[in-house]
Amino acid sequence: MKFGDRALKRAMTLKNILLSIALVAPPQALMAQDAAAGAPPVDAAATAAPVAAAAPAWTPMMPTPGKGMPVDQGITFQTQYSPLGEYAQWMHDGVLMPIITIISLFVLFLLIWVMARYNSRANPAASTNSHNTLIEVVWTLVPVLILVGVAVPSIDLLAKQFKPAPADALTVKVTGNQWFWSYAYPDNGDVEYDSKMLNEPGGPVINAGVREVGSLPTDGPGKLEVDNRLILPVGEPIRMQITASDVIHSFAIPSLWFKLDAVPGRLNEKVLFIEEPGVYYGQCSELCGVKHGYMPIAIEALPREKFNQWLVAQGGAVGGKQEAQAAPAPAAAPVEAAPSAEATGPAA
Numbered sequence: 001m002k003f004g005d006r007a008l009k010r011a012m013t014l015k016n017i018l019l020s021i022a023l024v025a026p027p028q029a030l031m032a033q034d035a036a037a038g039a040p041p042v043d044a045a046a047t048a049a050p051v052a053a054a055a056p057a058w059t060p061m062m063p064t065p066g067k068g069m070p071v072d073q074g075i076t077f078q079t080q081y082s083p084l085g086e087y088a089q090w091m092h093d094g095v096l097m098p099i100i101t102i103i104s105l106f107v108l109f110l111l112i113w114v115m116a117r118y119n120s121r122a123n124p125a126a127s128t129n130s131h132n133t134l135i136e137v138v139w140t141l142v143p144v145l146i147l148v149g150v151a152v153p154s155i156d157l158l159a160k161q162f163k164p165a166p167a168d169a170l171t172v173k174v175t176g177n178q179w180f181w182s183y184a185y186p187d188n189g190d191v192e193y194d195s196k197m198l199n200e201p202g203g204p205v206i207n208a209g210v211r212e213v214g215s216l217p218t219d220g221p222g223k224l225e226v227d228n229r230l231i232l233p234v235g236e237p238i239r240m241q242i243t244a245s246d247v248i249h250s251f252a253i254p255s256l257w258f259k260l261d262a263v264p265g266r267l268n269e270k271v272l273f274i275e276e277p278g279v280y281y282g283q284c285s286e287l288c289g290v291k292h293g294y295m296p297i298a299i300e301a302l303p304r305e306k307f308n309q310w311l312v313a314q315g316g317a318v319g320g321k322q323e324a325q326a327a328p329a330p331a332a333a334p335v336e337a338a339p340s341a342e343a344t345g346p347a348a
Contacts (some may be wrong), residue, residue: 060229061279061300063220068255068280068299070221078255081280082273084160085257091153099146165239165271172232173241176249176262176284179291180207183230189316195226197294206294220298224281229300233307238272247289253282253297261286274301 063069068081080086117123175182177194184192198213199205200222213222232238242251244262252259260270274280282297302310308318 060216060218061277061302062218063279067278068253069224070281080255080257081275081278082256082258083275084157084273085255087160088157088257091157095150095153099150103146161270163271164269165237169237169239169271170233171239171241172230173243174230174251174262176242176244176246176251176288176295178246178289179284179295181230181251181295181297182245183228185311185316188311188318191311191314191316193228195228195230195298197223197296198225198227206291220279220281223294224283224296224298226296226298229279229298231300231302231307231310232272232274233304234274234277234301235304236273238274240270240272242268242270248286249284249288249295250286251282251297252285253280253299255280256282256299258282259285274299277301277303 067079070078077085077089077092080089118126171185171187173184173186175184180194180196182192182194196207196210198215198219199207199210201212201214207227210227213219213225219225240251240258240260242260242262243266244264246264248264249262250259251262256272256274258270258272260268262268278301280299280301282299284292284295284297286292288295311318
């Protein structure tokens with residue numbers, strides 16, 4: 001009897017559960033049907049478009065011949081595309097070179113004049129004078145004034161080169177390796193990659209598994225083009241942090257007036273500012289081993305909007321000013337939700 005009573009109770013419990021499900025399911029199904037009927041038809045192309053727009057396929061920039069790279073028969077600095085570079089080139093062309101030229105021509109004139117005027121044939125009776133107060137004062141004061149004139153712009157240039165970056169500047173970490181570069185964006189998510197020189201067609205394989213230069217129409221000069229360029233924004237200061245994993249390297253881009261040693265165990269920092277979009281090439285400038293000549297640098301500078309698109313496509317997050325401006329918005333939601341939660345607490 002006890003067994004029969006237990007079975008009857010279980011049967012009644014199961015019946016009640018089934019009746020409850022039957023009562024709840026139809027309204028939920030009707031609500032889902034009504035929502036589906038009221039919603040507009042879904043367009044597959046329209047839903048796929050935002051995804052494609054958010055992460056477009058990345059196409060490298062085509063280098064401009066002669067811009068940001070060495071040129072044939074070049075005997076002076078590369079054309080500069082940074083404020084520091086333009087200032088330094090003005091100092092070289094407008095201050096140092098005129099002074100050097102004038103001094104060299106003046107010394108050459110003095111040498112020729114002394115050789116012609118005071119040789120043994122033109123001047124058989126040599127003068128016995130050994131001092132001239134006026135000349136000694138002149139050749140002491142004039143060099144001092146020249147050095148002061150050169151020191152003023154030189155110190156100004158040094159001060160500008162080591163001015164720290166703003167707090168919200170983009171931070172890029174560069175690591176020198178034997179024999180390639182590694183780039184990371186520590187404040188913008190998990191974006192980190194290596195950059196290796198492309199192999200020369202018909203030449204020895206420098207980097208196994210890396211394609212040959214010229215296999216893409218966007219490739220630049222041989223021995224300067226890489227498989228993964230360093231992507232940076234233009235028109236803003238960039239905090240460059242340079243280090244090395246093995247031996248001393250040197251990160252140098254002549255057309256951007258940037259050069260900083262990469263020392264193992266040390267994090268050197270300097271500001272980089274790029275004025276125009278383009279592709280800029282450099283090389284390691286510190287003897288670092290047998291493949292020292294095969295670790296070039298290629299920087300692709302983009303407008304900020306395109307840089308943000310590239311960063312998001314790589315799985316990173318747009319940082320700096322964008323995050324600072326967007327941060328207060330999410331914080332406002334808990335403040336508004338808190339009073340309603342407190343109000344409903346006592347009522348419950």
